[in-house]
Amino acid sequence: MSSDRSAPRRTLRRGGLVLVIIAAVIVAYGLTTRAKEGRELKEWTDEQAVPTVTLVSPTTDTSTGTLELPARLEAFARAPIYARASGYLKSWKVDIGTQVKTGQELGEIETPDLDQQLLQAKADVASAKVNAELAGTTAKRWQSMLNTDSVSRQEVDERMGDHAAKQAILQAAQANLDRIQATKGFTRLVAPFDGVVTARSTDIGALINVGSAAGLPLFVVSDIRKLRLYVSVPQNYASSIGKGTVAKVSIPGQPGKTYTATLVASSQSVDISSGTTLFQFLVPNPDGELLPGGFARVSLDLPANTPSLSIPASALIVRQDGLHVAIVGANNQVSLKEVVIARDLGKTIQLSSGINADDKLVDSPPDDISDGLIVRVADAETKSEAGRP
Structure with missing residues (x-):
């Protein structure tokens, strides 16, 4: 009877023990799994903390570059013709666009006041x-009477002095006459050289008052058989342009057509307001296709x-603190180096110093990149993943 009662108790104890063992296994498995997930999460977090970068290598460039700059055209010689005599414009002989020769009359001024003078x-x-x-x-x-003692020396000296004074008055009057006659010669407005009349700002009957505030010239004569081309070159490139440099010139409104300009001079100074040096080229213009005062586009090799x-x-x-590049060295450690730009070509930068040809540079570096930062190279990571089974 007692053995029958002890059997269920043993079975119950065994069942409880099994449950305890199962619970312990479940708890141990849970703790192990959680620890593993924690390690994996830490490893993933550490990996994410290391920035991934792409590397680029410097390239050696020995080719010639082309510099394109805006420019302006000016007449080789330009002479504004102003009046030197007051009066009224009596007539004009030429209009804008007229070809004139040296000494050819452009207009005539009527000077009634000057005529009276x-x-x-x-x-x-x-x-x-x-x-x-x-x-x-x-x-x-x-003087002859002095020898006969009819007059005194004092009286003779007075007459000699009066004669000298009258001579001086005559010379002054003659000089005034010469001045007025020279002014009268300016009533004819003439061309100072062969060229074309590029402006006329007067008409018949217009009042001409010399000595008033400077106004517009009556005529402008320009020599356009060749033109001066002025180009402002940035200081970085000024030393690369030497005597005899030839430039290609293109004009707005004339697509596909270029002209040749030859360097003749430079200002030999840098404009403090723009940081450029002014260069002067000469452009042949025998057919008059180019217009003075126009804009142009210059291409310099x-x-x-x-x-x-x-x-x-x-x-x-x-x-x-300046311009830098990020270089990746041993153990994927970053070091920042200061560089100096030689030429800025837009998408490409030419450097004069700061790096070596075998350096590996970070392309598009993050804003917070600094010396000593450890990075992961994207190319190397891709290759290592590709080699895994």
Whole structure:
């Protein structure tokens, strides 16, 4: 009877033990799984904390570059014609666009006031001449009487002085007459050289008042058989343009057509407001196709200098302390190097110093990149994943 009762108890104890063992296994498995997931999460977090970068290598560039700049055209010689005599415009002989020769009359000024001054000056000269002749005759007569002791030395000296004064008055009157006659010669407006009339700002009857505030010239004569081409070149490229440089010139409104310009001079200075040097070229214009005052586009071939290293513009780091690039060295550790730009070609930057040809640069570096930062190289990671079974 007692053995029958003890059997269910043993079975119950065994069942409880099995449940305890199962619970322990479940708890151990849960703890093990959670620890594994924690390790994996930590490893993933650490991996995500290391930035992934793409590397680029510098390239050596020895080719010649082309520099395109805006320019302006000016006449080889330009002469604004102003009036030197007051009056009214009597007539004009040429209009804009007229070809003129040296000395050809452009217009004539009528000067009634100046004509009266000229008549008065001639009368003053005639009067001074008569007075000087009379004073000279008197001086000679008194000089002859001095030998007979009829007059004193003082009286003779006075007559000689009066003659000298009259001579001086005659010379002054003659000089005034010459001045007015020279001014009268300016009533004819003439072309100073062969060229074309590019402006006329007066008409018949217009009042011309010399001595007032400077106004528009009456005519403008320009020599356009060849033109001056002015180009402002940035300081970085000024030293690359030497004497005899030939430029290709294109004009808006004339697509596909180019002209040749030859360098003749430079300003030999840098404009502090723009940081450029002014260069002057000459452009032949025998057919008059190019117009003075127009704008042009200039293409300059820059000579090949010593080989330089080029990098993508995206690899450049611009900060307050200067320009840098991020170089990945041993153990994928980053070091920042300061660089100096030689030429900015848009998508490509030519450097004059700062890096070596075998350096590996970070392309599009993150903003917070710094010295000593450990990175993961995207190309190397891709290759390692591709080699796994």
